[in-house]
Amino acid sequence: MQTRRMVILTEGQLGTFSSKTAASLVRYKSDETVAVLDSVHAGKRLEDVLEVGTGIPIVATLQEAMAFEPTSLVIGIATPGGVLPDAWREVIHEAIEHGLEVVNGLHTFLNEDEAFARHAGRKGVRLWDVRQPPGDLDIGRHRVHGLPNLRVLTVGADSSIGKKIAAIEIDRAAREAGWDSEFVATGQTGIMIAGSGIAVDTVAADYISGAAERLVLEHKHRELLVIEGQGTILHPSYSGVSLGLLHGAAPQALVLCHQPGRDVMRNLPVAVPSYTELITAHESIARPLFPCRVVAVSLNCFGMSMDDARREVDRVEGETGLPATDCVKFGCGPIVEALAPLKPGTRNTS
Numbered sequence: 001m002q003t004r005r006m007v008i009l010t011e012g013q014l015g016t017f018s019s020k021t022a023a024s025l026v027r028y029k030s031d032e033t034v035a036v037l038d039s040v041h042a043g044k045r046l047e048d049v050l051e052v053g054t055g056i057p058i059v060a061t062l063q064e065a066m067a068f069e070p071t072s073l074v075i076g077i078a079t080p081g082g083v084l085p086d087a088w089r090e091v092i093h094e095a096i097e098h099g100l101e102v103v104n105g106l107h108t109f110l111n112e113d114e115a116f117a118r119h120a121g122r123k124g125v126r127l128w129d130v131r132q133p134p135g136d137l138d139i140g141r142h143r144v145h146g147l148p149n150l151r152v153l154t155v156g157a158d159s160s161i162g163k164k165i166a167a168i169e170i171d172r173a174a175r176e177a178g179w180d181s182e183f184v185a186t187g188q189t190g191i192m193i194a195g196s197g198i199a200v201d202t203v204a205a206d207y208i209s210g211a212a213e214r215l216v217l218e219h220k221h222r223e224l225l226v227i228e229g230q231g232t233i234l235h236p237s238y239s240g241v242s243l244g245l246l247h248g249a250a251p252q253a254l255v256l257c258h259q260p261g262r263d264v265m266r267n268l269p270v271a272v273p274s275y276t277e278l279i280t281a282h283e284s285i286a287r288p289l290f291p292c293r294v295v296a297v298s299l300n301c302f303g304m305s306m307d308d309a310r311r312e313v314d315r316v317e318g319e320t321g322l323p324a325t326d327c328v329k330f331g332c333g334p335i336v337e338a339l340a341p342l343k344p345g346t347r348n349t350s
Contacts, residue, residue, distance in 0.1 A: 004032045006103070007065040008076040009091065012040040014049055014058070016302055017160050017266075021105055021189040022076030024164060026053040028193045034068035035059050036076070037091070051302070062094050074103040078188070080267065082107025082131070093119060101126045105188030107202060130188040131199040133211065140209030144216045145250040145290040148344050151216060153251035154229040154298065155282055157258040157272050158265045159238055162300035163229035164190050166257050166327055170298075171226040173332035174339070180223035184215050186245060190228045201230055201241045208241060212248025223344060227251065234273055234281060235265060243285070250290045253342055254282055255335060256322075259300040260312045275320050295342070296335040297324040 006029070010019040014036065017023075026033055026046065035057050036046060042060035046053035059065050062073070073095035079085065084106050092110070095102055096119045102110060110116045110127040120127050144151070152170065154163040164187060171183035183190070185197030198211045212227070219225055227249045231238030256278055263272055273281070279294045286292035297316050301309035309329050316324040323334035 004029075004101075004103075005034045005069060005071045006032050006074045007035045007037050007059075007062065007068070007070040007072070007095075007100075008033060008074045009088065010036060010038045010041075010076040011085075011088065011091075012038065013077050014038045014041045016050055019077045020160060020164075021074070021078055021192070023050050023052070024189045025074065025076065025192060026050055026056065027165070028168065030056065034070050035065040037062060037065055037073075062091055062098070066098060070100060072101040072103055074192070075105060078105060084108035084110075089115075092116065096120050096123055096125050099123055099125060101128065103128045103130065103192065105130045105192065105199075107131060130191050131202040133198055133203045133207075137198075137203060137207040137214065138210045139206055140213045140244070140248045142250075142289070144213050144248070147216070147220055149220060149223055149225060150253065150339065150342050150344060151225045151227060151249055151251040152253045152255060152295075152339065153227045153246065153249050154255045154257050155242070155246070155278075155294075156229055156232045157256070157278055158262055159231050159235060160266055161232075161259050161262065162257045162298060165300075166255060166298040166332075167226045167228040168193065169327035170255065170332045170335055171224075173327070173336050174224055174226065177336050179336075179343075182219050182222045182225055184219060184225050184227040184249075186212065186215065186228045186230055197228075200245055201238070203244075205240055205244070208244025209248030212245045213250075216249055224339070225249075229257070232265075232278075233285060234278070236268060236270060246282070246286060247289065250292075251286075252291055252293075253339060254286075254292060254294045255296050255298050256282070256294050257298045257300065258316075259302070260304065260309075275316070279320070294322065295338040297322050298332075298335065299324060299326045301326040301329055 039060040174181040191197040231242040
């Protein structure tokens with residue numbers, strides 16, 4: 001398959017948290033990103049908005065983006081409930097008319113929309129609904145906990161807090177340190193980056209743990225699996241997905257992800273629990289089924305100076321007694337070091 005040349009659609013919502021898909025693709029697939037489509041931010045420097053993406057233009061129209069010879073239009077936001085904004089239908093049809101593949105990470109499946117499907121069929125265009133789950137999933141059958149490999153799951157204090165980026169960065173750092181490691185994607189953006197995975201938040205509730213189990217079994221030959229977390233087990237909206245993922249992946253190690261200053265959960269009037277409460281909750285839920293502990297904290301210090309971020313890392317280490325870092329600003333070395341005693345053949349999970 002030819003390398004994608006992506007135009008990423010964020011219309012009016014470009015931002016590190018408001019367009020998570022776009023931000024992650026720009027960070028990890030910058031060589032495949034030819035433009036960002038956002039008329040509100042057109043003309044700005046992308047790196048001033050996202051802190052990454054130097055040299056990638058922000059354009060106002062798809063017609064402008066066509067000058068960069070794209071092959072794909074990627075929907076770059078995750079809306080509440082994953083619903084496609086009606087205002088975006090026109091630009092999707094325009095992309096199809098230009099012969100572009102449309103990459104869609106929303107819960108609204110383009111292939112199930114008669115108008116999009118008919119148009120794409122006539123133009124010979126692929127509509128990739130990334131969140132579409134496999135049709136042959138099973139319930140979780142507790143087949144993972146006895147595998148000899150090490151499984152690490154990133155878990156969060158809230159949604160949209162850095163679990164995916166932490167998992168990708170930990171995997172990269174582990175491979176650089178000599179581990180036979182692989183990133184396991186469980187969300188739509190992670191799948192776009194890795195090229196495989198299952199978006200577990202689209203899976204029927206009974207099969208979430210089975211989907212996670214399947215992903216682990218498919219990659220069981222790896223020494224280390226770094227599994228992308230979703231939501232948080234204490235979130236009133238998303239806890240079901242988080243719990244199914246925890247049970248199905250059966251991780252021996254958890255990395256707790258947090259953002260300094262995030263005191264209230266996004267979109268809800270719910271206080272974010274303390275570090276102690278978060279650590280205790282995750283370990284207490286997992287341990288009746290398999291040995292498991294939080295081994296480190298990954299902080300998302302976006303928008304903070306290096307000095308302020310370093311002080312926050314030091315403060316969290318003092319509060320939790322665990323290694324802490326911001327993987328983007330300071331690297332994942334402390335987390336990889338914390339995993340060393342759990343390496344197959346040397347493991348002690350007590």
